[in-house]
Amino acid sequence: MTELVLVEGVSDVQLISYYLQNVYGWKHEKSNILGIFQLDEHEHIENLSKNENQLILCGVGGNGKFAYFVEQHRVNDMIVEKDISSLMVVTDRDESSDVKVTRVINNSLEKISVKAGQWMNNSIEDSFKQQKIISTYLLIIPGNEKGALEKAIIDALNDIPEETDLIQKVVQFIDSLKRELVPELNQTNKANKATVGTFFSVRAPKNAMRSLGIFISKIDWSKSESLKMLFLPFQYLGEGKPIETK
Template sequence: MNKIILCEGETDAILLSYYLGKVAGWEYCKKAPDGIAIKSNTFDQSVNWYKKDDDRLLICSVGGKDKFAEFFRSTVMRPIVDAGAFSRIALVLDRDDKEIQSIEAHASSVFKPVVTTMKNNEWIKNSYMDAYGIEQAIDALLVVIPTEHQGALETLMLDSIAENSYDEAIVKRAGEFVDEMKTVASRYINGRRKEIKAHLGVTWAVQYPEKVFKLINEQILSVKWENSEVLRKCFEQLIKI
């Protein structure tokens, strides 16, 4: 069976592929299942297939938090409606400063008319009419990160790093440094999203000074995220995909 995860950006896709590989046994594969041709539309999007036994998983980064609906309509909806290409679909969203209820309401509109109901950390069976007028079913999951407080993917990663008492002190001091620095570097650190990214960047610069010039994907893959209790709780339903 084929499943699909849609996330915001490349960082999300890298972390998800690493975590699902380590925890759930998904392995990267180059070839898509026969009859499914889904490609990225722009340079800031990615489409990668993974396999586990006879199942296939597609992880797509759509290129931004406001591009989910557009990506779904232009790339994913027709394969589902015309050929039932996917049996399960998951949407991974940053919480930012929103309440869970409002995110659930928004998520329930993103994949219409295929999916009309989504709940955070809960698989919901949705029904839709296929191209032949026959009612079909698809399971849908919403994953809001982080769940317990405001923030984004970088916040979740910082929470995970801070599980270690030694690294917790580094995360705390790195945050204090960014809070102080943003007043003299407002050209670069302007807005909450960039503050969080800077916080993670400073933390990593202290933890791995020899890797500070490596690409972000190398940084992500160097951390044993599979040992994190924070990530286990956040992705406990996603690994069931």
């Protein structure tokens, strides 16, 4: 079973890869059976395995890059030609509605479609005109409010007892800067990015200039109930899916 997961950027790949390995038992691999590899410095590909299953976790290069990634990597052709059992898409809600986010993703897909918050089966013909089933899922982050991955990270840090005090103080600090010094922080997504960046820099000052992935690996994300609930759909990767048939 080969499963494909498309996410926005490097930070998403790093956090989700950590979670899949440390919570759901996936293991890192050097290569993938589909031959998907990074085409530029903005993309990020990680390959995971569990039992006989392979999972290819693709950072597409940022918000708005899903259609470009699908086209450049011939994902629509792979869905028909290759033995792919599922496609999962993880994207930020930002300021959009679920309906708009879903429409944008589905516009990049040809033979299959995704639905927010639900596994579903898509019946298609393969390259030999035989019927096959592709399971799909659209996970929009954060769960029930506007924002992006950084908001989910802040909520998760609030859940973890040894991180709670620091993240709350950092939130207060960023809030104090909004009024006069940095008006740009009145934009929610930018304030959340600043909060996450400041938290990790203060928590591990010697690594302050290093990538987010260094920090992510140092947090026990399994202790966060909010992240556990948000990432529940990942438990079905490599397993049978709770399906609504299309």
